[in-house]
Structures are given as structure tokens and as C-alpha cells.
Amino acid sequence: MSTQTRVKETPHEVQELETVVIRFVGDSGDGMQLTGTQFADTTAIVGNDLATLPDFPAEIRAPAGTLPGVSGYQISFSSQDIRTPGDAPGVLVCMNPAALKTNLADLEDGGILILDTDAFTQGNLNKAGYKTNPLKDGSLAGYRTFEIPLTTLTLRAIGETTLGSRQATRCKNFFALGLVFWLYERPVDYTETWIKDKFKGNQEVARANLAALQAGYNFAETTEIFTTHYRVTKARLAPGTYRKITGNEATAIGCVAAAMQAGRPLFYGSYPITPASDILHELSRFKNFPVKTFQAEDEISAIGAAIGASYGGSLGLTGTSGPGVALKSEAIGLAVMTELPLVIIDVQRGGPSTGLPTKTEQADLLQAVYGRNSECPAAVVAPATPAECFTFAVEAFRIAIKYMTPVFYLSDGYLANGAEPWKIPEIKDLPRIDVHFAMDKATFQPYKRDPKTLARPWAIPGTPGLEHRIGGLEKEDVTGNVSYDPLNHHKMVRLRAEKIAGIANDIPELEVFGGDSGKVLVLGWGSTYGSITTAVERMRARKASVSSAHLRYLNPFPRNLGEVLRRFEKVLIPELNLGQLQWMVRARYLVDAVGLNKVQGKPFMVSEIIHKIEELL
């Protein structure tokens, strides 16, 4: 779609900025996720690079105005290549006192603070635990504060309406959005189209939201409260066609792409769980594709069904978060024993147990690599950015099918919900996924391995002459018959381990960002990529001897990992856990890697990593 910009020439001063970080915060019912998403969509279309960080409570609607009910959406956009949603917002749009209370500390000194004064009632102040009104007690003196009666202005803008006052008031998020659109020279067209489409069944709601959006924009333009508006020019992204994508969307589309590349149907068995549910929602829409989704009665059924589908020749997929993986563990062992291709998506969240359902963490690494009974090796991959989720969904299936093995795909809450521009790949550049079903009954043996990959044949029911039985009991080498022979078991345990280890020969070597050797190597995995790379980039700009490397393959590791580690005096491993990769690296390579660990349900700030690097230098 081509987008016409409707930015009017105004007498206001225009200030060029490179990067802006805005955070919208309000009550769970205030539509902050929607506001943020609309801002991000428009920002993508006008051609900035961007990264987002939605942050919302696990409760659907905590009591209005309370601290636990605050929902936020942070977006960073830039004329430069950026990799994180930014450490501290420069702009905070606050819909009520609770949102102010929980977010103000993050706002940059001198940052822009836009407040809905209508929400600062004594009742709301009490709910937020304010002893005095921050609008009046001088506590906001260090910021450029804009006090705007958003609710009143919204109701006035909507005018006569058949909507109840509650529903009319809810349009205030669009008023705020219009205002911020003006402030950062974003066109309102895209959101207008979106509103018309979204509320086509309810003209009055559409009209009210459109009126609020336009009024917010006009208010900012015509009143003199903002003396300046800001311009962030288009980012110089690599040529190509782009779309904005979240990690969960990219994961879903990537799995469909894998199925199309393999020429086999996709079967997704899943049980709803935050933050993985959106993958189920996405895939269940693709019914015109060879895609079947199954909302199972529990996590175990979800993976059992996926294994059944794999056995039948489909691309079996199951997706969940950490607690779901715990339930699936026994079935993963079955897939390892029966050597069937299977992809297990784990969108990690804070734990243990139910933990922090809506907050991010990367603490399921050891669960993925080791969390099963006995010697039970599975391959593990982890995308590093929302867009990379597409690539690694395809890659997970490529490995699963080629090696006849379960493959873990570790995403996390931050990747899942975060968005960035994705350069849409050419289909012809996607890896081919070759599927060979066993057909020849003269030579077929259920556990006769391919000498190169050590994969057993994929023999699907319906193939005449290949009738055979598989299951969770130990298999005799080659024949696959049940065997309790001690030496056979020893051999099979080793064969299964060797098969997974051999995948190292089929994955790229680890690349180093920055100098090939030096004082500090920052090694990361998963969603910490953006913060780590940005931190290292900044340190290198200051001539520090720092490089970084990011693991997308966690089991097996890239074959050159040990050698890369030894080229640096010190290795720093930042992780959103207590040191799981650090533990694996130390155990495997006997390298005294240092950890930087944060378990707060939030991604790393760039400054935190810089600070730690400085400490090591």
C-alpha cells in the first residue's frame, strides 16, 4: 500500500531528531496496546526503523486506576538502524496517576510528559497512593509537562453521540494518539483507514474514534502548547520491501513457509498460554493453507497430537511457554526415542511455575537442552529478533526433518510481542526442505540410519509393505524392535547423542561482530541481541576492545564456538536468567565466562550492558 502523508506545513519550529522513544501508559482498559500498535504501524509505513516493547499486566482488567492495572507500550523509532525499544523514554503519555506513578522514574530528565488532567481526581490519586497531587506539588518540575484535559476534549470533539459516556470516554486514547502523531509528524491516514475497517459494523463508534483522532491532531496543531514538533527522517534501511512484524506473527508465518517449502501439511497442536497463544490465533486463520490447528485439552494432548501428525507425515508443531514445556517433557522423550521430526516452540516467560505470565525471561534454556528423563538429546535454536523468528521457524523444521528429531525453538515474551520492520524475503531464497519418505519395502528397516546425518527413515502409515511398530521402549539398532539388551541400549544412547551433535556440521559458524579478538567478547543468545549489539557498538565507537557474538544454535553449539571464546581475554554472557548459557559454556569449554544476569521480567537496557563491559575492561 502506498501511503500519502498529510503533514501540513505549519509555522511551528521543526526539530530534527535521530531517535525517539515514546511510552504510552494507562489503565488496562484505556487501549494503550492499541494506541502503541497504531503508532508503530504508521511509523513503519513512513519508513523509520523501529522496535517495540509492549508491557501489560496478566490480569485482564485489574481494578481501574490501580497500580497493578497499568498497561504500557514503548516504541523507539529512528532514522538510523536500531535494535532495541530504547532504555528510557523521552516521551511519556500518561492516562492516569497510577500510570504516572509506575512509569515516571523511567522518563529521561527533561523528557516530554503528556498527562490527562481529567484523570487526576482525588479518587485516582488515592488509588495510586499519591499523598499529594503531582500536578501541583512540583514533583514534575524536571520534565516538560503538558497538562491536557484529554477526557473533556475528547467528549467535546465527539459532540452529540448515541454512545454512552463510558464508551465515548474510551475514545480518548485516539485523541492522545492524534496529538502524538502531530508532534512527530506522522500522518493520521493509516489509523483512519484502520478505524473505518475495524468499526465498519458500528458507524457511531467509528465516527467517535475518528473525531477524537482528528481532534487530537488539530488540538496539537492549533493550540500553542507545543512550540516545536519533531522530525525523524526515514531510516536508511537496506533496499527491499518491508512490513512491520511481531515475533509471534513471524513465527507463525515461518512455520507455514516451512510447510510450503517441504510440500507437507503443517499440524499445530497447542493449548492456550501466554505469551504463545497468538501463534495459535495466527495459524488457526490459515485454513486455506495446508495447515491444521488443534486446540487440545491440555499441553500433553497438544504435543501427543503433534507427534501423531508427524508420524503420519505432517510437519508436527506444538507451541507453548515454559510451564507447558514442563508438561510436554515426557512426550518430547517419546519423540526423541521414536526419532520423529517435531518442532516445539517455547515462548519463554517469567517463572518458575506460573511466574510472570506476561513478562519476558530466558530461563528455559536448561529445560530445553536437558529437561527430560535420561539421556534425551534434542536440537535447540533461538531467534534473536522478532523478524528473525521467521527464518528460525523455517530452520527448526529443516533440522527436524533432515535429522528426524525434535527441535526446540526458544522465543520469549519480548520477541513474541515486540515488533520491528521485516525485510520480506524472496521465496526463492528460502531454504529447501527435502522430505523423503521411505518407500522401498525390500530395503526398509525402521532404524537403519542415513550414514551422514544418522537420521532414521520416515516411513508413514499408508505405505504398503512398510508396516512396522515404534514406541517409547528402547529400540534395537537397525530393526527398531523392542530391545532390553544392555549393549544395544548403550549404543543407542550414543547414537542419538551423536546424531544431534552432528548437526553442528550443518549450521553456520558463529560470527563475531567487531574485532576477531580482543579484551572482551560479549556472548548472547535470543532476545538480548539488540541490547548487546547496541552496547558493543557504542563501546567500539569509544575505541574499546569489545566484540560480540550471538548464538542462534544452542544445541549443538556452532563448531567454532570454543575457538572464538579463546580469542578473547574475557567473556561476558548477559542473560535474563541466573546464568544458564554461562553454565553450559563453562562446562563445555572450560572458559571462565562472567555472567550479567537480570531476572526482572524486562529486557536488558543498553546502559546495563555497557556498565558491565566497562567493569571488565
Next chain:
Amino acid sequence: MSQNDSTGAGLLEPPKLTRQDFVSDQTVRWCPGCGDYSILAQVQKVMPDLGIPKEKIVFVSGIGCSSRFPYYMNTYGFHSIHGRAATLATGLKTARPDLSVWVVTGDGDGLSIGGNHLIHCLRRNLDIKIMLFNNRIYGLTKGQYSPTSEFGKKTKSSPFGTAEQPINPICVAIASEATFVARSLDVDPAHLSKSVEKAAKHKGTAFLEIYQNCNIFNDAAFEDFTSREVRSDRMLYLEHGHPMIFGKNHDKGIRLNGLEPEVVTLGENGVSEKDLLVHDESAAEPTLAYLLSRMTYPEFPVPVGVFYRAQRPCFEEILEKQGKDIAAKVGPGNLEKLIRGGETWTVT
């Protein structure tokens, strides 16, 4: 994709399969005297008559003595993990509606650890066949009580008697919206093979409970009413459209007294055949089936046969149809369009 063989007209009929074609090369390792042998033999006997190529047949099982069943069938087989056979079967049948999928499970496997899956499998009504071997004991773990063990039963794990009410598999199946509910027994091969055949021919999830004797840990569990000498007096063979008559002399019947069934003797107190309940396995509601399922020995004869049968669309068919309907409406899935979906912009 198509895994279907093209069996167009004009081709020669494939050679008729025999019972021997369904016997695998694996040694059967159940205890001598186990009721499972009888079930295996009847299933192997029925299979050739179903007209399904054997490569299209898959037996899926969980864990337990019964669950070794797939190893002994010369078809495709998947011996899975405890309680989860129904889940694998669900995924397999959904992905491959062309296959004939059978689940073999036991009372512990299917009603205890796998109870949840059984319920949901039945309500979804996939076209799969579930045979639940009920011996009212845990055999493979050597003799603990099971969810169907009678109240107060003394076992290794209940030396002072169980404190749990047993679960009734037929009641569970009916409550789970099953579209085919039947019961048979290992010691009546003729009835068993007929029941297996009826289950096989039902379109939808067929639930067949089979009373099966574990001669090691729970010998003679059903003998009070299943032994040849007393069977006709203590069991009720359900037949669709027929009055519920039993007894060596065909002189006993089941009558409805209010909402309760009662045993009556024909000719006594003026009771005649027309007073008896007539079995209707395809009644609109499974009310009668439920009433029958509650009849237990010694108060009543134990009913065997088809309790209930209904026609309802199958899960996998509905799913296939949704896919076809949507493809007809919006066109088949196009990867190029999918990845370029949403708002895009071009950088030159």
C-alpha cells in the same frame, strides 16, 4: 498431497487378506492364560473382513499390558506413553483421515492417567476405534488397584481396602458424548468379534469396553457373571429392537418401574413380553443407554452389546471441510501473498 491409493474401477481386486496377514513376527509376551490373547485373536480375525488394506491400519496404545497390543499386529503401530494414546490417535487421524486408527488402552491407562484425553477424544468424535481392556487392576505395575476396582478392594497399594468409588467406563463414555458405546468380554469370542466388527463399522469414535481377565493379579474378577455356567442368567445380551430378555429359560426380563429398571419373571404376576423394555441403541438421547450402564451384578444382569449409537459429523471431516470451504472462498493459500500480507513499504 495424497496418500490414497488409486483403486480405480477395472483394477483387479487385491488378494483377500487372511487372519495370518495380521500376525506380526514378534513373540507375544502376555502371561499364559491372559485374556488379552483372546482379544488379539478376535481382532486379527475381524481385520480381513473389514476390507481395509493393512498398510492403512494403525494401532496406537499407551502403557500397560494391553498397550503391548500393537507389537503383535502386523499393521502400523505406535506404542506411546502412559495415558496418551488418544492424543496421538487424534493428531494422526486429523492429519490423515484416510487411515483406520485404533486405540488400545486399559482401565488404568485410559481412565486414570489418560482419563482427560479419553473424554475429549470421545466428544470430538474422530473416526477412531477405542478398545478399553478392563481388568479392574494394574497388571504391568504388578497389582495395584485401578480406577475400576470395586470399592474396598484389597490390593498391594490398598492393603486395608480401597477408599475410592470405582468409575464406570460406559457411563463415562456416554457422559462424554460418545457416538458408539459398547461392552463385550474376552471369554465370549463370538460376541467379542461381533462387537469389534460393529465398532469398526461405526463412523465416529467407537468406544468398546472389554471385560478382560488378569489371571495373575485379579483372577476371576468377572467370573461371577461371565463363566459359561451362569452367563445366561447373569448377563443381558443387548439386541437392538428386541425386548430385554435373559435367563437360561428365556424367562427373565427387564421392566421399567417408574425411572428404575427391575428384574421380572415372565409369566409371574401377569408379566408378559410386552411389559419389557425394548432395546433401542439408536435412540435420540442416550437416556436408556445410561440406565443400562448403571445395571450391575448381582442386583441386575450385566448388559453387554451396543448400548448406544448415534450419527454425528467427525472432527477430522469438519476440519477438512472448513479448509476446503475457505479455500473455495478466498483461494488456496499463497505463501507469497502471506508473507507480503499486511501493510508493506518499499525502500529503494
